[in-house]
Amino acid sequence: MTNEVATLEVPEWSIAADSALKLEPGSRQLSASPSSASLLTNTSSNKPKILLMGLSKAGKTSIRNVIFHKMSANETQFLDPTHKIDKIDISNKSFLDFQLWDFPGKLDISHLRDKEDTSTIEKIFVEARVLIFVIDPVEEKHSIAIDRLHGTILEAYKINPKIKFEVFIHKSDSINEDQKIDNIREMTHRINRKLMTAGLQDRILISFRTTSIYDHSIFEAMSIVCQQLLENVLSPFENILNAFVSSNKMEKAFIFDLHPKIFIATDSSTFDMPTYELCCDMLDLIADMGCIYQEYEGGEERGVFSTCSVIKLNDTLLHLKQINRHLALVCIQLQQETACTQGIVDYNFQQLKHGIQEVLKVANL
Amino acid sequence: MKRRGFHGSARSTHKKVLLMGRSEAGKTSMRSIIFANYIARDTRRLGATMDVEQSNVRFLNNLVLNLWDCGGQDAFMETFFTSQKDVLFSNVEVLIFVFDVQSSDVQKDIEKYQSCIETGIMKYSPDAMIFCLVHKMDLIPKAQREMLFSKRKEELEHLSKPLKISCYATSIWDETLYNAWSKIMSLLIPNVGQLKLKLKKFADHINADEVLLFEKATFLVVAHHMRKEHNDANRFEKISNIIKQFKLSCNKMQSFFRSIEVRNSSFAAYIELFTANMYIMVVMSDPQVCSAAVQLNINNAKRYFKDTDQSGTQ
Numbered sequence: 205m206t207n208e209v210a211t212l213e214v215p216e217w218s219i220a221a222d223s224a225l226k227l228e229p230g231s232r233q234l235s236a237s238p239s240s241a242s243l244l245t246n247t248s249s250n251k252p253k254i255l256l257m258g259l260s261k262a263g264k265t266s267i268r269n270v271i272f273h274k275m276s277a278n279e280t281q282f283l284d285p286t287h288k289i290d291k292i293d294i295s296n297k298s299f300l301d302f303q304l305w306d307f308p309g310k311l312d313i314s315h316l317r318d319k320e321d322t323s324t325i326e327k328i329f330v331e332a333r334v335l336i337f338v339i340d341p342v343e344e345k346h347s348i349a350i351d352r353l354h355g356t357i358l359e360a361y362k363i364n365p366k367i368k369f370e371v372f373i374h375k376s377d378s379i380n381e382d383q384k385i386d387n388i389r390e391m392t393h394r395i396n397r398k399l400m401t402a403g404l405q406d407r408i409l410i411s412f413r414t415t416s417i418y419d420h421s422i423f424e425a426m427s428i429v430c431q432q433l434l435e436n437v438l439s440p441f442e443n444i445l446n447a448f449v450s451s452n453k454m455e456k457a458f459i460f461d462l463h464p465k466i467f468i469a470t471d472s473s474t475f476d477m478p479t480y481e482l483c484c485d486m487l488d489l490i491a492d493m494g495c496i497y498q499e500y501e502g503g504e505e506r507g508v509f510s511t512c513s514v515i516k517l518n519d520t521l522l523h524l525k526q527i528n529r530h531l532a533l534v535c536i537q538l539q540q541e542t543a544c545t546q547g548i549v550d551y552n553f554q555q556l557k558h559g560i561q562e563v564l565k566v567a568n569l
Numbered sequence: 570m571k572r573r574g575f576h577g578s579a580r581s582t583h584k585k586v587l588l589m590g591r592s593e594a595g596k597t598s599m600r601s602i603i604f605a606n607y608i609a610r611d612t613r614r615l616g617a618t619m620d621v622e623q624s625n626v627r628f629l630n631n632l633v634l635n636l637w638d639c640g641g642q643d644a645f646m647e648t649f650f651t652s653q654k655d656v657l658f659s660n661v662e663v664l665i666f667v668f669d670v671q672s673s674d675v676q677k678d679i680e681k682y683q684s685c686i687e688t689g690i691m692k693y694s695p696d697a698m699i700f701c702l703v704h705k706m707d708l709i710p711k712a713q714r715e716m717l718f719s720k721r722k723e724e725l726e727h728l729s730k731p732l733k734i735s736c737y738a739t740s741i742w743d744e745t746l747y748n749a750w751s752k753i754m755s756l757l758i759p760n761v762g763q764l765k766l767k768l769k770k771f772a773d774h775i776n777a778d779e780v781l782l783f784e785k786a787t788f789l790v791v792a793h794h795m796r797k798e799h800n801d802a803n804r805f806e807k808i809s810n811i812i813k814q815f816k817l818s819c820n821k822m823q824s825f826f827r828s829i830e831v832r833n834s835s836f837a838a839y840i841e842l843f844t845a846n847m848y849i850m851v852v853m854s855d856p857q858v859c860s861a862a863v864q865l866n867i868n869n870a871k872r873y874f875k876d877t878d879q880s881g882t883q
Binding site for chain 1: 610742801804807811814818819827829830831832834835836838852854
């Protein structure tokens with residue numbers, strides 16, 4: 205891109221060429237252990253599954269559409285109720301490779317058990333990695349939702365004890381922070397009490413999150429869920445990002461999956477919601493501008509994925525650099541740390557890109 | 570009322586804008602989104618406007634809009650056409666009448682509009698520019714929108730004779746709102762012709778595909794010049810909308826953005842604070858040109874536009 209600028213003073217904190225981002229020894233072992241590699245083999249019949257369940261009108265299909273089909277939140281009110289299990293393959297426009305099963309609200313797993321339809325139940329839960337249960341926190345539906353959740357967890361655990369459970373306490377945009385914490389505490393308590401009767405409360409781990417499609421909380425929640433499908437690559441990615449952040453004195457770095465705006469890895473510094481929201485907004489802006497000016501010859505057909513962007517705010521800099529078709533690095537830098545270091549950042553980014561691509565190759569992704 | 574400048578000092582031009590329409594048509598929502606940094610969802614919280622809400626909005630450096638948001642409830646509208654009509658309708662530069670496309674009583678809407686025109690505008694401000702906004706178009710299925718809008722437009726144009734009007738279809742949920750208001754504002758800016766000429770010169774000089782100027786607070790397009798054809802005729806308002814949304818997100822974090830650069834293999838776009846009141850956007854499609862060169866050019870051009878921004882007397 206830039207071919208001017210002659211001599212670069214290399215400050216001592218940059219990464220020198222030969223000691224550049226090497227993969228940690230641990231990540232090399234990915235190729236050695238066949239079992240972990242096979243977890244990620246994605247033949248179309250046994251792609252990992254994420255199940256999206258909950259009562260009717262809880263918001264399951266809205267969540268699916270807002271994240272993976274780029275629907276705007278206010279259009280979701282026009283969606284029809286789901287009548288059968290929708291199986292969506294996410295890998296089309298996204299780095300993530302899994303199937304999302306969107307269940308109709310009327311489908312109660314424990315009823316299937318009563319009807320002795322065990323083969324259906326098995327088909328649902330085998331190969332499922334995460335079960336997301338969406339709850340609409342309207343008071344009247346609380347107990348019904350808890351009962352349904354309880355029944356579903358028991359069935360799922362019978363077939364596949366390795367499933368992880370996530371509960372999204374949804375539609376939380378109009379609730380303040382204290383109430384959100386109260387909601388989570390109450391739900392945790394009620395569910396654990398029910399599980400205690402089955403003697404399972406120690407063996408089943410459930411995470412509770414408050415979400416809403418009207419702000420970024422649903423994207424953050426879904427990011428954390430999707431990261432559970434990528435356990436093998438998370439650690440090397442985090443190491444690479446940590447090295448990048450410390451050598452360029454960045455505040456924070458994320459690797460985003462561009463289309464659904466989900467981050468698949470971040471460095472070890474504290475996660476801060478406003479920073480994440482700013483990065484998501486930046487992605488929106490770049491995607492929209494790209495759509496408008498796209499027609500000046502598609503670079504994508506030529507296999508060139510070189511979107512990059514710099515946004516200067518009053519005291520910080522936001523960088524976005526595309527890594528491959530689906531992934532991009534987004535990082536934040538404080539204004540005073542920049543000073544003529546664009547070339548260093550670019551160089552270090554090339555190293556990061558190379559590192560990420562190596563990890564992906566080894567992990568067969 | 571226009572004021573002349575003395576000894577080259579800048580005086581602002583004041584222009585009175587009437588915003589009228591029946592109750593719940595969307596007048597205050599529109600005004601809040603364009604001028605008060607509301608996002609579309611926030612407008613749900615707005616209550617009915619009581620009587621007339623006046624506000625002064627500075628636009629660029631040399632234009633002050635005296636915005637009269639007139640409550641649409643029948644009781645208020647009655648007084649507008651009787652006791653208050655001389656106060657309300659004199660010296661009006663622009664009348665914006667808002668119609669709710671899903672109104673339950675279209676006949677009444679039209680009656681009120683006619684009263685506005687006949688007892689108000691024609692009598693007290695016959696030279697006023699008239700804009701009719703057919704609003705809440707998002708509630709109409711896409712396939713029917715154009716047909717419905719054309720029908721309404723024809724009807725309104727016929728009713729307003731001999732006065733000439735401009736009609737726009739709008740919604741707060743997409744970029745059409747920005748389109749209508751950009752067009753309205755650009756007719757009010759005192760020295761827009763001069764700006765356009767300078768912009769053309771600048772664009773030719775740096776080989777840009779397009780150059781746009783936005784007003785800083787509202788992000789409405791003030792002037793533009795394009796040197797290369799583009800398919801999407803609505804892109805300007807889309808860009809206004811996109812950047813405004815980003816600006817609002819930054820505001821939430823108590824930040825503001827100074828510049829944005831987006832590039833990929835086929836285009837590069839630069840958005841920068843240009844003068845005290847304007848942002849500029851330059852779009853280049855020549856991949857050979859490096860960003861530092863464009864930024865240097867933009868920086869150097871600032872002082873030529875600074876003069877235009879600050880004089881603008883008529």
